[in-house]
Amino acid sequence: MNRANDKLNAPYESKVFDIRFRGTSNDLSSVKIYTSKNRFQIEKQISFDPESEPISSMEYFAGSVLSSILLTLLEQSKKRGSIIEEIEGVLNLSLENPLSLLGVKGYEEEPFISKMTVTVYLYADLEDKAFDEFCLGALAKSPIYNTLKRSMELEVVFKKLT
Amino acid sequence: MSKEKIKVGAVIYDPRVTVIWGIIADFFKEEGLEIECVFYKDYEGQVDGLMNREIDIAWNSPLAWLDTYLRTDGQCQMGSMRDTDRDRQTVFVVRKDSGIANLEGLRGKTIGFGAIDSPQARLIPIHHLHKKGLEYGADYTERRFDIGVGLHGDHVGGELDAMKALMAGTVDASVTLDLNWEAWKKDGTVDENQLVCIDTTAAYDHCIFTAHPDFQTERFLEWQKVLHRMDYTNEAHRKMMDMEGLKEWVEGRITGFQQLREANDYLKFLNK
Numbered sequence: 001m002n003r004a005n006d007k008l009n010a011p012y013e014s015k016v017f018d019i020r021f022r023g024t025s026n027d028l029s030s031v032k033i034y035t036s037k038n039r040f041q042i043e044k045q046i047s048f049d050p051e052s053e054p055i056s057s058m059e060y061f062a063g064s065v066l067s068s069i070l071l072t073l074l075e076q077s078k079k080r081g082s083i084i085e086e087i088e089g090v091l092n093l094s095l096e097n098p099l100s101l102l103g104v105k106g107y108e109e110e111p112f113i114s115k116m117t118v119t120v121y122l123y124a125d126l127e128d129k130a131f132d133e134f135c136l137g138a139l140a141k142s143p144i145y146n147t148l149k150r151s152m153e154l155e156v157v158f159k160k161l162t
Numbered sequence: 163m164s165k166e167k168i169k170v171g172a173v174i175y176d177p178r179v180t181v182i183w184g185i186i187a188d189f190f191k192e193e194g195l196e197i198e199c200v201f202y203k204d205y206e207g208q209v210d211g212l213m214n215r216e217i218d219i220a221w222n223s224p225l226a227w228l229d230t231y232l233r234t235d236g237q238c239q240m241g242s243m244r245d246t247d248r249d250r251q252t253v254f255v256v257r258k259d260s261g262i263a264n265l266e267g268l269r270g271k272t273i274g275f276g277a278i279d280s281p282q283a284r285l286i287p288i289h290h291l292h293k294k295g296l297e298y299g300a301d302y303t304e305r306r307f308d309i310g311v312g313l314h315g316d317h318v319g320g321e322l323d324a325m326k327a328l329m330a331g332t333v334d335a336s337v338t339l340d341l342n343w344e345a346w347k348k349d350g351t352v353d354e355n356q357l358v359c360i361d362t363t364a365a366y367d368h369c370i371f372t373a374h375p376d377f378q379t380e381r382f383l384e385w386q387k388v389l390h391r392m393d394y395t396n397e398a399h400r401k402m403m404d405m406e407g408l409k410e411w412v413e414g415r416i417t418g419f420q421q422l423r424e425a426n427d428y429l430k431f432l433n434k
Contacts, residue, residue, distance in 0.1 A: 048177040048178050048180060048181060049178070049181040049184075050178075051401075098177040099174060099175075099177060099201075099203070101177075102174070102177055102180050102201060103201060104174050104201040104202065104203055105200070105201065105202045105203060105207055105211065106202060106203025106204060106207050107203055
């Protein structure tokens with residue numbers, strides 16, 4: 001018997017996982033996001049006040065990118081017998097045209113994230129070549145990384161701690 | 163008296179500066195005199211906005227004040243300023259090993275200035291040199307560091323680049339605001355063992371709130387009365403005041419702009 005032809009016979013669910021989120025605003029100021037089991041509130045897209053406490057959309061976004069990259073490395077590490085002993089990451093993000101976001105007269109261009117750089121510091125007992133293969137292989141399993149790399153300048157740098 | 167929000171203009175080049183205006187707006191709301199902040203890319207746009215009555219009051223650089231003063235035939239209203247806006251000076255700095263001991267020693271030399279429209283780092287020091295007998299375009303070479311043109315020297319980059327050029331030896335002298343000079347000596351940006359101040363301008367004033375001639379004087383006075391209630395001992399106010407570099411708001415005056423007016427006449431900078 002021939003194996004199934006993926007294109008013709010694979011069910012939709014095996015190819016695509018759909019997730020649905022709902023967002024509401026009762027006060028017409030902040031937004032409440034509902035996940036399947038939880039909910040969280042966001043008051044601002046971005047805050048330029050370093051002392052601002054509520055988590056902004058931008059912080060959730062950056063946190064999502066950084067956490068997904070660290071988590072894919074940790075997940076792949078576990079599958080190979082926990083080869084990572086220590087890990088830490090730093091994300092740098094450049095938002096272009098921030099002043100048009102604030103309505104400063106004279107600035108009209110759309111604000112957008114032009115560049116993100118993630119630096120991951122890892123302690124893993126691997127030789128250099130194996131270290132690179134492991135990191136890049138793990139990164140290839142990050143849907144968030146794979147999506148963003150298609151649309152923007154996103155650099156991930158791995159630094160081996162010795 | 164009108165209960166409409168008073169529209170206050172400010173020039174913004176860094177999004178973090180809007181935090182300052184957020185605190186000021188919250189304070190005025192608490193005091194029952196609401197304001198609406200309107201932000202501009204540069205001072206020319208802000209003065210246009212004031213003339214068009216998009217705003218009632220502008221937080222003006224000294225050059226923007228002069229622009230407004232000239233455009234309104236001297237009818238614009240003068241408001242408050244920061245305590246630190248009063249009695250500023252520009253310093254002339256050289257390398258200690260240059261052998262230059264005074265301004266006369268700059269004859270034929272290259273001087274590093276800030277942005278083209280910086281009162282403290284170009285217009286006023288050029289006028290000072292003129293008063294001391296060194297003519298612009300003839301007795302020395304100007305090397306300008308045009309960072310943030312349109313911001314009237316608000317951005318420190320031009321002055322800092324001029325100072326770095328002095329340390330690198332590509333200019334013979336550079337000029338900067340006294341507050342920057344003191345701060346850079348303190349934080350190690352400049353090396354006091356290598357650089358020395360050879361002269362200073364006379365004292366002048368810096369930023370000032372300016373109202374449109376048709377804005378009700380009574381409202382402007384009420385607005386300033388509230389502004390002066392900002393208190394450095396109040397934690398929220400202190401955050402804003404530290405960011406904006408003041409301990410208290412003080413009464414404005416235009417006598418401190420005399421050097422800038424003379425500099426403008428000398429250089430024909432604002433051709434009004």
